[in-house]
Amino acid sequence: MSSLLIFIGLLLVLLVLRVPIFISLAMSAMGLGVIKFDDPYLAFVVQKMFSGADNLTLMAIPLFMLTGDLMNNGGMSKRLIDFSNCCVGWIRGGLGFVTVxxxxxxxxxxxxxxxxxxxxxxxxxxxxxxRGYDLEFAGALTAASGGIGPIIPPSATALIYAVAASQSVKELFIAGYVPGVMIAAGFMLYTYYVARKKGYPAEPKPTVKSFFTALKSAIIPLMLPIIIMGGIVSGIFTATESAVVAVLYCVFVSVFLYKEIKVKDLPKSLMNSAKMSCIVLAVMTTANFLGYIMTLSQIPQATTAAITSFTESPIVFLLMINVILIFAGMFLDAACAIVILVPVLLPAALALGVDPVFFGVMMTVNLMIGVLTPPVGLNLYVVSSISDINILRLSKAVLPFIFIMIVVLLIMVFFPQTVTFLL
Structure with missing residues (x-):
């Protein structure tokens, strides 16, 4: 365990000094290597970092990011919002339902x-x-609902876990549906409760004509997830190939069908996606070297021995891990937490008979709490900057949604079949 403490200490010092996360990971791993081993081990740094990025599955991450950019700029998102309003807007607190x-x-x-x-x-x-909603409630609901993104497939977080843990992307995607739906249902129930309590209005009921008009407008973007998951589940194409299909579909729809993006604007979307992808891929390159040093240091074996000596109950173990993950999510984004913690925690989970796919989905759900908690809390900062909401008031308003996500986590821990029965 001393090796793990050395690594954590080095990493925390570098993060406090505001060193970029991928450099912090690499320097911490190198520092651990120098302390534990001779210099020749560090000759593998570049080789291991290169092999960390040399993975076909990781190619899906920039492609799905490009898909999102094309959807937003191509008018597909607006059509989905209009359709959602026709489906659930007429319920009291309808715009909150539309958000979820x-x-x-x-x-x-x-x-x-x-x-x-x-x-x-x-x-x-x-x-x-x-329409009379409190600004803090509207912001908190939006920030929390955004956290559903990496749970329902396709998910960049699931892709990163699949690479880090050598698990099936297809199974991780399928297993994410039930927790995602449970969280969405919890958010809607709470929204209805608040709407009844504070008198938030319902939107006008759509006519049959307006409903089918909205459905007709949204049918093309609605087909995209069906194409992606249908192709993956049926085995027609892999997760990476599905990302290529998604990009081509969005380009065709946005440029040639809706005509809301011009061909000359495509390089800008490509550049935006490339910049966002570099952040994730830089972390993945250093994570591979980190895993190599951890294995040589026998950190996973020592962690497994320590945990199994403390408890042999999978439920107690998972409860402990959730506490660790919630704390880690307050300071690290999901990608960084996964690449750091999976090599340490997964061997212990396997030793106690925990399904690795279930473990990955549980990590993803847990780490989405991190996007709602300072000091990292990325969704809080995004919503705060867009809507000019005080970050402290927003952090307080989001607490009920965090509680709902914790309840879903507990259901998953005590009833893991809620995640795995679709596999």
Missing amino acids: MTCCFLAAILGSSSACAAIVAAILIPAMVK
């Missing part, structure tokens, strides 16, 4: 919590405030 439902639709395509929150916040928060 829209995030579920976008989640099935974007796989990014911050992108989902940003798109919905810009459109629906002003609309909710205009």
